[in-house]
Amino acid sequence: MRVAYTCPSCHAAVVADVPEPLGPIGCPACGGRLVPPADAVVGGSADGLAQVSRCLVCPSADLFVRKDFPQRLGVGIVVAGLAGSCVAWAWRDMWLTFAILFGTALVDVVLFFVVPDCLACYRCGARYRGAGRGRFGGFDLETHERHRQTVARLREGARQPASGESPRP
Numbered sequence: 001m002r003v004a005y006t007c008p009s010c011h012a013a014v015v016a017d018v019p020e021p022l023g024p025i026g027c028p029a030c031g032g033r034l035v036p037p038a039d040a041v042v043g044g045s046a047d048g049l050a051q052v053s054r055c056l057v058c059p060s061a062d063l064f065v066r067k068d069f070p071q072r073l074g075v076g077i078v079v080a081g082l083a084g085s086c087v088a089w090a091w092r093d094m095w096l097t098f099a100i101l102f103g104t105a106l107v108d109v110v111l112f113f114v115v116p117d118c119l120a121c122y123r124c125g126a127r128y129r130g131a132g133r134g135r136f137g138g139f140d141l142e143t144h145e146r147h148r149q150t151v152a153r154l155r156e157g158a159r160q161p162a163s164g165e166s167p168r169p
């Protein structure tokens with residue numbers, strides 16, 4: 001199993017193999033050691049993959065299953081398809097316009113089936129490749145929103161450590 005995460009100390013993007021048995025993961029940029037909770041990996045699942053019970057980094061117990069695919073690339077393909085079809089439309093080539101649009105849609109469908117799933121953490125965005133799905137399901141907006149607000153509150157608290165909980169009108 002591999003993990004891709006943002007180093008909590010230096011904010012570098014780290015991709016590392018998760019040691020078996022579970023142990024600290026070093027950051028190649030700052031040398032900081034990430035010590036995952038002992039219960040974060042709970043042995044093999046039915047499909048023979050390592051099973052994550054909680055995030056190794058933050059360590060939230062809320063993860064979701066997503067496509068292991070950079071979102072920007074997905075958006076890039078759609079944008080390129082739209083741009084290409086606009087150019088073809090400007091040339092008044094209707095066949096080419098539709099060929100580009102259908103071609104882009106086809107690429108997206110093929111990628112959807114070819115690209116494997118990975119687990120991602122709602123709170124810190126860490127991704128786990130080659131991990132079993134376990135009890136985790138697809139993306140849930142409500143859980144995402146809950147974590148977003150928690151992170152925002154923590155940041156707010158870090159900015160004003162002395163004032164504490166000041167009620168606002």
Ligand SMILES: [Zn+2]
Pocket residue numbers: 007008009010011012027028029030031032
């Ligand atoms: Zn680091």
Ligand SMILES: [Zn+2]
Pocket residue numbers: 055056057058059060121122123124125126
């Ligand atoms: Zn996390």
